[in-house]
Amino acid sequence: MKVYCLSGHASAPCSVVQHRQITVMLDCSLSMVPALHFLPVPVVTSERLSTCRNWNNQFMKSKVIKDINGIPFIDSMPEFRLPEMGFLDLLNLDAILISNFYCMLALPYITERCEFHGKIYATEPTLQMGKLLMEELVFYNERVSKSNSINEWKQPDIIRFLPSPLNQFGDIAAWKSIYTIKEVEACLSKVQAVRHLEKLDLFGAFNVTALSSGFCLGSSNWILESPYEKISYLSCSSIFSTHPMPLDQEALKKSDIVILTGLSQVPYANPDQLVTELCNNLAFTLKNGGNVLIPSYPTGIIYDLLECLCTFMDQSGLGNIPIYFISPVADSSLAFSNIYGEWLCNTKQDKVYLPEPPFIHADLVKTKRLQHFPNLQDGFGDVFSQPCVVFAGHPCLRIGDAVHFMEMWRNDEKSSVIFIEPDFPYEDALAPFQPLSMKAFYCPIDHRLNFNQVNKLLQDIKPQRLVLPESYVRPYDAFGRRIEHYVNASVPTHPYNKGDVLALPLKRQYEKVVISNELASQLHLSEVNNSTLIASVRGSLHVCDNKHTLEVNDSKNIVEDHNDYLCGKIAVDELLSRLSKLGMSNISSERTVAGYSIFMNSENAEDAHIMLEDDCTHVITHGNEDLRRRIRDCIVDCLTHL
Incomplete structure (x- = not known):
């Protein structure tokens, strides 16, 4: 079995498993970190950003590279890092398994820009929520007219002259702009929706099953199982009590190999404490007359936060403060979260059967406590009032409506921006907005498994082997300082980095063969003992999609072999009785480590010795061939003839 690592970031997983002539991709995440090196793209033209000075040095002068406080930014639409696919032929890819909607954003690049003809499996909520995330990215990209045509900075002979850190990225020439809405629609039409615990046949090699991972709506871990091996993919899982179905842990047991990824990016932090800190920072800002901006994705943890914040604001006397949710997919996101009741935790499901909306944001929208808008133009200006709380994308602060609010409030020392998504370092996200008067709080709420939990x-699940990113098993950092948080497993561990190919010792000794009904009807069974019947089988072996079938062979060229087949276990007492009738005398037997030893004398006073072992029998007659054949016949008579 081989495992290919295609991603350099453990929280944006993408790997490929190759076993038994089947090739399966596990997730296809899109790394958005490169977007931090681009200039923010505001909806309304910003004089400050549009008049940034060009970056000039002794090696090059560029109108595309801008200088803000000594930090270079690319003046173009943000680009993203795809999984590494140069050493893998995607034409041979049989299937892609998606664990959650955050880990599928690179899918259109694979299905629409590569020769991929395999199958794609994801749960229904993952499919729909992933579509919303893709549509939001496409909308943010297409509503602004900034061109990506100036790509001089990506030419190989110029990259080395770019200012740091741009000249340090080895894959900068492979960064890609976002796909189109047509590519999104074509891509998602190829995805087959599955349910948790539904077994899918993957070309006869594996039964593939999705299990609840407890991370987000519809999120899954995956099991690839055959009668002889079991591979578990453990990605982005959680044991915290949030809105999704809880983690299905029992089904992960007895795995030959567990592939682990997607652990918490802030393993030292407690999510509940961070939510409390978020509420306190929000209350402090609002009571001082400031506004709160929360850059966020349009789905996921935002559902739980809306409930927590509204309850807290009511208890703090801030119930009159409006909450705005601005995203081109805000309406669809809120609607989908309420219709997937069967994918929610038991507490939320109980509300569905009352019937009540599982989330309180349905009531918040009705009372206009929560107001959502697709953009800043469609009615938002008519109701906008301050102070307020705004949820807006994108968390990287390079695209989306969050850029507009950052420009509007950056000089307001009463206002605050609170970062809740752990995917982006908040100092880097804020870099193009410096100097900044508004307060910045970092409350990365990541309820995925931390190192202690995993x-x-x-x-508990006791896998035979563990495959995981190398960063998860380092007990020391680059400076030799001991790291408290790392995976410490008591099983053989196989760490990997981007571009690695692991060869794992998972070899099958047997294949399952099904006998056709016609051939089975021709078998002649012989009784070995009271509980076992056996028969010799002759047929033609057919193999298709890793399924082996033994059928009647109609070929007339087969030469029939009528030799007897012997089977069974030699009964020592019966053998001693037959030897005695043969005329052997002074027969004695003794138990040995390997089986039995039998000593005897023939009528001619010649010694003989028989050694019976589990897998062989030795007859020693000191050159007397006639005696050896007579003893052999006695042994054969003790066995079953087929």
Whole structure:
């Protein structure tokens, strides 16, 4: 079995498993970190951003590279990093398994720009929420007229002259702009929706099953299982009590190999404490007359936060403060979260059967406590009032409506921006907006498994082998300082980095063969003992999609072999009785480590010795061939003839 690592970031997983002539991709995440090196793209033209000075040095002068406080930014639409696919032929890819909607954003690049003809599996909520995330990215990209045509900075002979850190990225020439809405629609039409615990046949090699991972709506871990091996993919899982179905841990047990990825990016932080800190920072800002901007994705943790914040604001006397949710997919996101009741935790499901909306944001929208808008133009200006709380994208602060609010409030020392998504370092996200008067708080709410939790989980499920990113097993950092948080498993561990190919010792000794009904009807069974019947089988072996079938062979060229087949276990007492009738005398037997030893004398006083072992029998007659054949016949008579 081989595992290919295509991603350099453990929280944006993409790997490929190759086993038994089947090739399966596990997730296809899109790394958005490169977007931080681009200039923000505001909806309304910003004089400050449009008049940034060009970056000039002794090696090059560029109108595309801008200088803000000594930091270079690319004046173009943001681009993103795809999984590494140069050493893998996607034409041979049989299937793609998607674990959650955050880990599928690179899918259109694979299905629409590569020769991919395999199958794609994801749960229904993952499919629909992933579509919303893709549509939001496309909308942010297409509504602004900034061109990507100036790509001089990506030419190989110029990259080395770019200012740091741009000249340090080895894959900068492979960064890609976002796909189109047509590519999104064509891509998602190829995805087959599945349910948790539904078994899917993957070309006869594996039964593939999705399990609840507890991370977000519809999120899954995957099991690839055959009668002889079991591979588990453990990605982006959580044991915290949020809105999704809880983690299905039991089904992960007895795995030959567990592929682990997607652990918390802030393992030292407690999500509940960070939510409390978020609420306190929000209340502090609002009570001082300031506004709060929360850059966020349009789905995921935002559903839980809306409930927590509204309850807290009511208790703090801030119930009259409006909450705005601005995204081109805000309406669809809120609607989908309420219609997927069967994918929610038990507490939320109980509300569905009352019937009540599982989330309180349905009531918040009705009372206009929460107001959502697709953009800043369609009615938002008519109701906008301050102070307020605004949820807006994108968390990287390079595209989306969050850029407009950053420009509007950056000089307001009463206002605050609170970062809740752990995907982007907040100092880098804020860099093009410096100097900044508004307050910035970092409350990265990441309820995925931390290292302590995953160590305990691994002790419970007891895999035979563990495959995981190399960064998860480092007990020391680059400076030799001991790291408290890392995976410490008591099983053989196989760490990997981007571009690595691991060869794992998962070899099958047997294949399952099905006998056709016609051939089975021709078998002649012989009884070995009271509980076992056996028969010799002759047929033609047919193999298709890893399924082996033994059928009647109609070929007339087969030469029939009428030799007897012997089977069974030699009964020592019966053998001693037959030897005695043969005329052997002074027969004695003794138990040995390997089986039995039998000593005897023939009528001619010649010694003989028989050694019976589990897998062989030795007859020693000191050159007397006639005696050896007579003893052999006695042994054969003790066996079953087929």
